[in-house]
Amino acid sequence: MSDTHAQTVRFVRDSMIEPQEPPISETGVIRWVRENLFSGWLNILLTVVSLAVIYFALSHLLPWFLQMVWNAGSLSECREIRNERYGPDAASACFAVIRERWHQLLFGFYPVEAYWRAVLGFVVFLAGMSPVLFTSLPRKLLWASAATPFVCYALFWGGSIWGPVATALGFAIGAGAYSLGFRAGGKLAASIAAIVVPILYWLFLAGPLARALTGIAPIGLPFIPSDDFGGFMLSTIIGLSAILLSLPLGILLALGRQSHLFIINKVSIGFIEIIRGVPLIVWLFTASLLLNYFLPPGTNFDLMLRVIIMATLFSSAYIAEVVRGGLAALPSGQYEGADSLGLDYWQSMRLIILPQALKISIPGIVNTFIGLFKDTTLVVFIGLLDPIGLSNSIRATTEWNGIYWELFVFIGVLFFICCFSMSRYSIYLERKLQRENR
Amino acid sequence: MTDAALEVEQRREIDRSQMTVSDEVAIQITEMNKWFGSFHVLRDINLTVYRGERIVICGPSGSGKSTLIRCLNALEEHQAGRIVVDGTELSSDLKNIDTIRSEVGMVFQHFNLFPHLTILENCTLAPLWVRKTPKKEAEETAMHFLEKVKIPEQADKYPGQLSGGQQQRVAIARSLCMKPRIMLFDEPTSALDPEMIKEVLDTMIELAEEGMTMLCVTHEMGFAQAVANRVIFMDQGQIVEQNEPKEFFNNPQSDRTKLFLSQILGH
Ligand SMILES: Nc1ncnc2c1ncn2[C@@H]1O[C@H](COP(=O)(O)OP(=O)(O)OP(=O)(O)O)[C@@H](O)[C@H]1O
């Protein structure tokens, strides 16, 4: 601006312009619709086609769903009611089968009078895990989380409570052995003692101890064998156990695969590649058939436990690879920073490396868990009665012969609720961690 | 010489009362060699660092300065020769390595703060887990050193919320919390803007004034002239020349040094 210009055209605003509403075409529904649905010829076309597809799908599904029949004793009764109400050939969902058999789909052949134990078991499980899932809860509650698996076992399977108690005692013994070993011979001796002593205890002492205590004070719920477990409860127990166990195992495998120690490195790689390279169904058959050949004759190794072990091993291999990705994504400066402060290997892993690597890996880990949870339905092939297996047996009865969709919709909804919750939780966790350390 | 470093020197008189070099040996390197695969990075390094010395290491890129300094706390392994730090020989014994690392502080070019921990947690982590200091005491020490580097008010923030200069000062405070007897710096200012270089150099000068033994890889020649008592010039993995700063800058002996100095001071 030249001097002359500045002097000839002077301007001083003395009343300010108040803010005004944007024009109607720029706000609210109209703007949203225009921008998101009709912003160009291609978009208009796509919108119209999509609406048509949605209409087509709903026009077939909704009548079926809305014209549902809840009170009937068999499929033919359902059909009669439909004919009466909506006329023959009308699409109609016969949810009566769910109404009559829901307990079987949920609990299998678990005794009816013990349903409360299963429900309580899941409530205890969720409550017990909440300190792990939500870090805002007091950290002291983690002790309650540690006790949760044993309480759940005592509820689901029952039997003398001294069995789980004696088993849990093994961990306390391990901790004791560690601190004694640490005083006597340093870290290595302590680590070996902490592994060997509890295993010896579990093999030789825990059983007699539990029996002796049961003899003195027989407390406990009636025992329910694994064979009676079934339905969605079975899927959930297998799925959640495998999820819980495979996370620590997967982390150890990932660290092993990064290790510079030759044997540990090669064993981890071999384990991961072999487990990952073979379909889960093959491992499940191995669990149900082959394992018996390797075990001494006469030992009856619970099939459900075998399946849990196989599912754990299987998903731990996947977790290991996901976590390895997280480890690799960390800049080497983090390792060097931790090293330069004098932290030892386990300290730097636990305090510096894993918290960051796991944070990066959350989506992948949850993805693996969701996959594992749905894969538990494969146990139907080795004769366990998961919801799919039960739906088969329900359809085999004369009353419900010929019914498909209603059962599968029900099972699908159950699985969807669980998987969707996991997904939501992972998003919550990611957001929280992101907020915490930007 | 960068402007920032010059300014540092001009702004205040450096207090030399405690900058004394004792005849106690802090680091002794004899006939040290290192290879990366078949590449001979460090060749026949001999160096004795006395307690209280402030040594600046300079040299062209790729000459092995970082590698040398990283060998001193076993971030890199040397293949031949001896390194004795604070009376402990660096061998493959993990226990020795962890002891030396807790006695020797290190500051990196890229700070290497832990982004998932607050500034305070960054500073208390090693004292808590390595020294087993009680939490309260560790926090007091941390606040003391954060005040020293002039950012106590940032204690509850996360590293990502701080400027580069502030992060580097936190990194220095984090090392100091372990009460190290020797501090290693690997180009602590070369990832920073001029304004921030000044604040970090100020902190380092203060440290030198207190008599800390320091080995510092840097191209801040103003800093070298102001506080160093010895400048080491490295090229192709060897120590080519070492001298006190005045002599080193005014009267370099080898051709390589002359060339290097003309390149770095000339423009
Ligand atoms: N991990 C490694 N593996 C192989 N070669 C390496 C490794 N680290 C460094 N080198 C090589 O060793 C030589 C010395 O590297 P160093 O980082 O010590 O140099 P520098 O003097 O610090 O250089 P700059 O001033 O660029 O930081 C370089 O040629 C580099 O390529």
Ligand SMILES: [Mg+2]
């Ligand atoms: Mg370097």
